[in-house]
Amino acid sequence: MCGIVGYVGSRPATPVLIDGLRRMEYRGYDSAGIAVIGADGALHVKRAEGKLGNLAARLTPDAPEGTVGIGHTRWATHGRPSEENAHPHRDASGRIVVIHNGIIENFLPLKRELLAAGVSFASETDTEVVAQALGAARRAAPGRPFAEVVRGVLARLTGMYALVILSADEPEAIYAAKWGPPIVLGQGDGEGFVASDPTALLPWTRDLVFLEDGDLARVTVAGIEVTGFDGTPRARAPRRATWDAVSAEKGGYPHFMLKEIAEQPTVVVETVGHKISLETGRFSEDAMGVPARLLAEVERIHVVACGTSWHAGLVGKFLLEEVARVPTEVDYASEFRYRAPIVGPRTLVVGISQSGETADTVAALQEAKRQGAPTVGVVNVPGSAIARLVDGVLATHAGPEIGVASTKAFTTQLVALALLAYYAKGVRTGVPLEPADPFLVSLGRLPAAMRKALELDHALEKLSRTLQDSRDVLYLGRGTHFPIALEGALKLKEISYIHAEGYPAGEMKHGPIALIDRDLTVIGLAPRDALYEKVASNLREVKARDGRLVAFVAPGDEDVAEMADVALTVPEVHPHLQPVVSVLPLQLLAYHVARRRGCDVDQPRNLAKSVTVE
Numbered sequence: 281m282c283g284i285v286g287y288v289g290s291r292p293a294t295p296v297l298i299d300g301l302r303r304m305e306y307r308g309y310d311s312a313g314i315a316v317i318g319a320d321g322a323l324h325v326k327r328a329e330g331k332l333g334n335l336a337a338r339l340t341p342d343a344p345e346g347t348v349g350i351g352h353t354r355w356a357t358h359g360r361p362s363e364e365n366a367h368p369h370r371d372a373s374g375r376i377v378v379i380h381n382g383i384i385e386n387f388l389p390l391k392r393e394l395l396a397a398g399v400s401f402a403s404e405t406d407t408e409v410v411a412q413a414l415g416a417a418r419r420a421a422p423g424r425p426f427a428e429v430v431r432g433v434l435a436r437l438t439g440m441y442a443l444v445i446l447s448a449d450e451p452e453a454i455y456a457a458k459w460g461p462p463i464v465l466g467q468g469d470g471e472g473f474v475a476s477d478p479t480a481l482l483p484w485t486r487d488l489v490f491l492e493d494g495d496l497a498r499v500t501v502a503g504i505e506v507t508g509f510d511g512t513p514r515a516r517a518p519r520r521a522t523w524d525a526v527s528a529e530k531g532g533y534p535h536f537m538l539k540e541i542a543e544q545p546t547v548v549v550e551t552v553g554h555k556i557s558l559e560t561g562r563f564s565e566d567a568m569g570v571p572a573r574l575l576a577e578v579e580r581i582h583v584v585a586c587g588t589s590w591h592a593g594l595v596g597k598f599l600l601e602e603v604a605r606v607p608t609e610v611d612y613a614s615e616f617r618y619r620a621p622i623v624g625p626r627t628l629v630v631g632i633s634q635s636g637e638t639a640d641t642v643a644a645l646q647e648a649k650r651q652g653a654p655t656v657g658v659v660n661v662p663g664s665a666i667a668r669l670v671d672g673v674l675a676t677h678a679g680p681e682i683g684v685a686s687t688k689a690f691t692t693q694l695v696a697l698a699l700l701a702y703y704a705k706g707v708r709t710g711v712p713l714e715p716a717d718p719f720l721v722s723l724g725r726l727p728a729a730m731r732k733a734l735e736l737d738h739a740l741e742k743l744s745r746t747l748q749d750s751r752d753v754l755y756l757g758r759g760t761h762f763p764i765a766l767e768g769a770l771k772l773k774e775i776s777y778i779h780a781e782g783y784p785a786g787e788m789k790h791g792p793i794a795l796i797d798r799d800l801t802v803i804g805l806a807p808r809d810a811l812y813e814k815v816a817s818n819l820r821e822v823k824a825r826d827g828r829l830v831a832f833v834a835p836g837d838e839d840v841a842e843m844a845d846v847a848l849t850v851p852e853v854h855p856h857l858q859p860v861v862s863v864l865p866l867q868l869l870a871y872h873v874a875r876r877r878g879c880d881v882d883q884p885r886n887l888a889k890s891v892t893v894e
């Protein structure tokens with residue numbers, strides 16, 4: 281939800297902090313700040329409301345000097361976006377600063393206790409309560425090692441937090457405590473780094489240490505020491521990052537989102553990787569990352585996810601049931617554990633998450649494990665919380681997805697879930713996929729079909745002019761294209777702020793048809809599949825009520841294409857892979873509408889890339 285970063289070493293800290301915050305701005309961007317220990321031994325804090333650029337403007341020319349510092353870019357939870365509420369937050373002495381990602385649930389009683397002790401607060405945030413509690417504990421025991429002061433305060437906190445703490449009285453060390461939201465540390469040559477995710481560290485080091493819940497790390501130029509909150513040492517071996525910094529840059533595109541849309545044919549190939557041989561149809565259990573035994577014995581599959589990943593789960597349900605014949609339920613992760621779910625050793629719970637850090641999905645998987653269910657994560661970030669939590673990791677290889685609106689993560693999730701369905705079928709029936717199987721043949725042709733679909737870009741840019749002033753847009757699809765209708769609607773609403781809804785086409789006559797008039801644009805998804813005729817008649821109902829119909833059809837379509845106001849042809853692939861291609865024009869359409877409306881495509885208002893609070 282927020283971006284946190286820290287540096288200790290011999291370089292000037294400010295540029296390192298600003299570069300790290302820039303790479304993590306997609307995690308939250310309503311205010312930002314840094315704190316650096318200056319040559320005078322004091323903490324120098326600079327903060328600004330709004331985007332990181334506002335903070336950077338305040339740093340020229342008087343950037344704080346010093347080689348140790350921390351920085352934060354915020355997505356507001358407690359306290360409106362403002363400079364006063366921006367992190368870092370200080371204690372009364374000004375000698376301790378804290379930055380924070382998460383929510384301190386018991387901040388109010390702690391604040392009341394500190395207010396009663398005469399402490400005054402400068403902000404509305406829960407984070408300042410931690411800073412003031414550290415200051416009060418420090419004053420109460422001035423001779424106590426700061427690490428013990430930190431541990432004492434951590435023991436009193438409840439909630440979810442990634443905390444980074446810096447004291448002017450111990451300028452050589454940065455403390456990082458994790459309970460929920462991610463913290464990754466970097467070890468360089470005579471320098472140490474702290475961040476919310478690897479993208480901020482990649483320019484400096486690829487030797488990363490991922491903290492686990494309950495870890496307290498002390499980062500110095502000499503290295504990283506990790507203990508529990510109780511002080512007992514904990515071994516956290518460094519991992520070598522597989523991504524490089526360049527892949528997390530825009531690469532000449534105007535927006536990360538457009539770059540990531542364009543990358544999809546390539547990253548789909550990366551995601552298939554060695555999971556299956558296109559020549560023989562043989563799966564590699566190792567590359568799939570899902571032990572066959574997890575699929576052999578289960579009676580049911582239960583998918584938990586949020587947002588776009590939940591849409592991928594809905595498509596996955598169709599495939600897991602149709603191909604592998606495994607009853608599959610799909611739940612919003614935020615709903616799953618509050619409805620007394622019935623799972624157990626015979627239910628495989630699959631968490632789908634690009635970031636691998638979404639709090640609701642992490643919590644749902646933890647609940648599943650508590651009930652004894654085997655778990656699998658479909659995740660894009662290696663080393664993420666979900667990747668470390670589950671029994672099997674079905675990895676998507678989309679690379680860093682910086683645009684808040686998920687695109688390449690979604691299509692790679694769809695491919696991974698299609699592979700999971702066929703893999704499960706092979707495991708459960710013992711019948712391998714034949715090399716000439718139409719699915720396998722189509723899988724090999726998928727990147728070319730995706731590239732062809734992306735060639736609709738110019739037509740979609742033109743079409744976007746007719747949508748940019750829309751008040752509402754309705755997306756209709758059936759079968760595996762109902763979730764694609766949902767996804768298309770989510771893309772449009774989250775980056776252009778136009779209200780949009782996805783609906784099963786057959787459901788339209790049970791209510792939404794009342795919305796249809798000449799002012800309403802309906803996006804109709806009409807692939808040539810078993811439900812085509814049904815969709816065609818639903819879309820005819822739209823036209824009969826003067827609705828404006830934009831249809832996405834298969835090559836050679838004459839029926840729906842004839843009735844539509846605008847018809848765009850989408851390349852045809854195997855029905856189990858068609859959603860991967862059908863979603864591409866919807867991503868581009870949303871992108872162009874948002875651009876025309878002057879919206880911030882990569883960092884839409886109120887949103888953040890990874891929702892690490894519930």
Ligand code: AGP
Nearest residue numbers: 587588589633634635638685686
């Ligand atoms: C998708 O465009 C949104 N940014 C959002 O719905 C996202 O899919 C959701 O928050 C889940 O994130 P995750 O895949 O990282 O768990």
